Amino acid sequence: MPEYIYRAVTSKGQIVRNRVEDVNKNNLVKKLKNNDLLPISIIQVGYKSRKAKANRRNIMDIDDIMKQADSANIMQGRERTKPSLKERVNLALSRDEKITTRDIVIFTQNFYLLKKANFNNIHALSTIIDSTENLSLRGVLQDILAGVESGEYMYTTMEYYSNIFPYIYTNMIRVGELSGSLTKSLEQAVKYLEDVDTTGNRLRKIIIPNVLQLLAIIAILIFGVAYIIPMIQDAFSDAGTTETLPEITLWFVDFCNGFINVWYIPVIMIAIVTGLVVLYVNTPKGKYNFHYFKYKMPIFGKLIFAMDFSRLMRAMLLNLENGMRIQESLEVSKAVVKNYVLLSIIETAINNILIGASWIEPFENSGLCSSMQTEMLKIGMQTDLPEMMRKIVEYMEMDINNLMQKVMAVLPQVVYSIVGIFLIFLVIVIIVPCIQLYMGTWLFDAVDLPI
Numbered sequence: 534m535p536e537y538i539y540r541a542v543t544s545k546g547q548i549v550r551n552r553v554e555d556v557n558k559n560n561l562v563k564k565l566k567n568n569d570l571l572p573i574s575i576i577q578v579g580y581k582s583r584k585a586k587a588n589r590r591n592i593m594d595i596d597d598i599m600k601q602a603d604s605a606n607i608m609q610g611r612e613r614t615k616p617s618l619k620e621r622v623n624l625a626l627s628r629d630e631k632i633t634t635r636d637i638v639i640f641t642q643n644f645y646l647l648k649k650a651n652f653n654n655i656h657a658l659s660t661i662i663d664s665t666e667n668l669s670l671r672g673v674l675q676d677i678l679a680g681v682e683s684g685e686y687m688y689t690t691m692e693y694y695s696n697i698f699p700y701i702y703t704n705m706i707r708v709g710e711l712s713g714s715l716t717k718s719l720e721q722a723v724k725y726l727e728d729v730d731t732t733g734n735r736l737r738k739i740i741i742p743n744v745l746q747l748l749a750i751i752a753i754l755i756f757g758v759a760y761i762i763p764m765i766q767d768a769f770s771d772a773g774t775t776e777t778l779p780e781i782t783l784w785f786v787d788f789c790n791g792f793i794n795v796w797y798i799p800v801i802m803i804a805i806v807t808g809l810v811v812l813y814v815n816t817p818k819g820k821y822n823f824h825y826f827k828y829k830m831p832i833f834g835k836l837i838f839a840m841d842f843s844r845l846m847r848a849m850l851l852n853l854e855n856g857m858r859i860q861e862s863l864e865v866s867k868a869v870v871k872n873y874v875l876l877s878i879i880e881t882a883i884n885n886i887l888i889g890a891s892w893i894e895p896f897e898n899s900g901l902c903s904s905m906q907t908e909m910l911k912i913g914m915q916t917d918l919p920e921m922m923r924k925i926v927e928y929m930e931m932d933i934n935n936l937m938q939k940v941m942a943v944l945p946q947v948v949y950s951i952v953g954i955f956l957i958f959l960v961i962v963i964i965v966p967c968i969q970l971y972m973g974t975w976l977f978d979a980v981d982l983p984i
Contacts, residue, residue, distance in 0.1 A: 534670050535577050538560055541570035548573070557676040566595060620962035632697050638726045640670065654681050654715075686710045701844065702724060711865050714851045721847055735941060740900055743948045750955045757963035758789045773929050782962050814974040815872075824873040832943055836936040837872075838901050843929040844869045845879070850922045859918070860886045864925045874901075880981035 539561065540550045549570060551615040555561040565572050640661060647657035665671045673694055680690040688707035689700045709718025712919055714829055763781065777783070792799070813819035828838045848861075848866035857865070867879045881895040887922050893914070899905040904924060913921025 537575050537577050539565065539575045540573040542573060543566050551603055554891060555677050558672060559676060560679070577668050604683055614675070616695075632667060632673070634726060634730055636667050636670050636731070637702070638696065638723065640665070641719055641723050641726065645716065645723060648716040648719060654687065699726075699729075700871055703868055705844075706849070707847045707868050708851060708865055712852045712855045712857065714855055717851055725844070725855075726854055730962050736944075739941070739948060747952050749950070750959050754963065756821070758786055761963060762786055762966060778966050779961065782882060782966055785962050804909075821873045821877070827872065828874060829954075832940055832947070836933065836940055838875075839933050839936055840877050841870055841872055841928060842902065842906070845875070846922055846926050846929065850919060850926060853919045853922065859892060862890070876962045911917050 535557065536554050537558065538550070538552050538554065540548060542548055555564065558577070561575060562572055601820065643664075644657055649658060652660065658674060661676045662671055662678065664676045665674060671878050676691045676693075677687055681687060686707070686933070688703050688710060691703045691706060695703070702725065705718050705725065706715070709715035712718075713856050762778070765778065784958055791875065814823045830837075832844045846864055849862045852862035852865055853859070862884075863879055863883050867876060870876055870879065878895045878899050878901075881894040884893060886892050894908045896902045896910070905928070909921055909925050909928070910918075913919075913925075
């Protein structure tokens with residue numbers, strides 16, 4: 534059973550802090566509130582096996598704690614608003630462990646293997662919990678297990694932990710549970726997480742080093758304008774030379790000096806524009822247009838749509854294989870989509886089914902699906918739709934791989950070009966004046982000597 538350290542406020546304003554065991558965090562919150570304690574923080578700091586019955590040392594049952602709250606570690610009202618050094622150290626050491634994507638991948642892989650071995654959800658979750666080392670993840674899985682034991686679906690508890698389980702991942706589990714194909718959904722979820730992790734790593738390897746280089750170049754430019762260029766100008770002035778710095782250097786210095794004097798104007802303008810854009814994007818029309826831009830944007834647009842459409846086809850395939858009608862399959866499968874444009878296409882397809890029209894037509898008219906995809910769906914409607922969807926999924930896997938290769942080929946060139954432009958600007962503005970100073974030709978001009 535999980536062990537928690539909680540801090541709560543009593544009805545008299547007293548702050549109570551204790552270490553207890555309970556089934557899960559939600560259950561502990563309910564017990565605290567039922568005993569007129571308002572939780573401030575609850576942190577899982579340990580775990581006790583469900584099979585063990587003996588209480589650990591210094592661990593009391595929550596009901597025992599409530600009976601002797603006055604003898605607990607209490608900070609009276611405002612007399613002690615700051616925790617002691619020992620309490621601060623204890624709280625720092627008892628912070629939640631971070632749950633990484635790798636932790637979720639391992640959990641999903643283990644769950645998938647146990648489901649393939651015909652474990653039921655309760656048995657599979659109990660087995661995984663006993664072998665999970667991450668205390669934070671163990672507490673989350675305990676909450677999921679408690680929900681399953683009470684008759685809830687797994688995805689309903691996962692939705693509560695949206696900061697841990699991605700939206701698409703949770704809805705893949707939802708589709709699997711509702712269609713009775715949880716094992717296949719887990720297999721797809723593992724692939725989704727691994728693909729996201731792999732793609733993220735590849736993008737980070739390209740972008741992060743170049744961003745660091747760009748920031749270093751900008752820092753050198755700022756340092757050069759603030760210190761190096763004034764020193765060179767002072768050297769020229771003291772020597773009395775008629776030579777001057779390059780025109781672009783002088784222009785850049787004047788630009789920086791002017792910007793310093795009116796820096797608040799562009800900052801306010803940028804803040805206003807950013808605020809207006811954010812407000813517009815948060816409107817239904819703005820969000821739709823933004824999501825449409827994501828499908829049409831250069832480099833990444835086609836890849837983003839291909840991945841979303843592929844997930845939709847996979848979800849529909851699961852549902853159709855388990856006997857759902859096309860309309861029901863679309864209704865359930867749309868949960869794996871987050872983009873408003875594709876969601877609107879799906880809703881139009883469902884409405885077409887209701888009026889007896891073709892559900893494929895909205896995908897065809899959108900201009901986002903390729904002709905091959907829509908033609909394969911049409912042929913599938915005349916022959917065997919699940920079998921044709923299986924072929925579409927295979928085709929889209931190859932298409933996504935090709936698009937990914939194109940993105941990875943173009944992206945470095947774009948990033949390198951941006952860094953290269955800034956590097957050339959750095960050489961002209963800062964490095965050339967430094968070379969000019971180092972060569973010392975300006976000294977001959979200062980004493981009227983021929984060079």
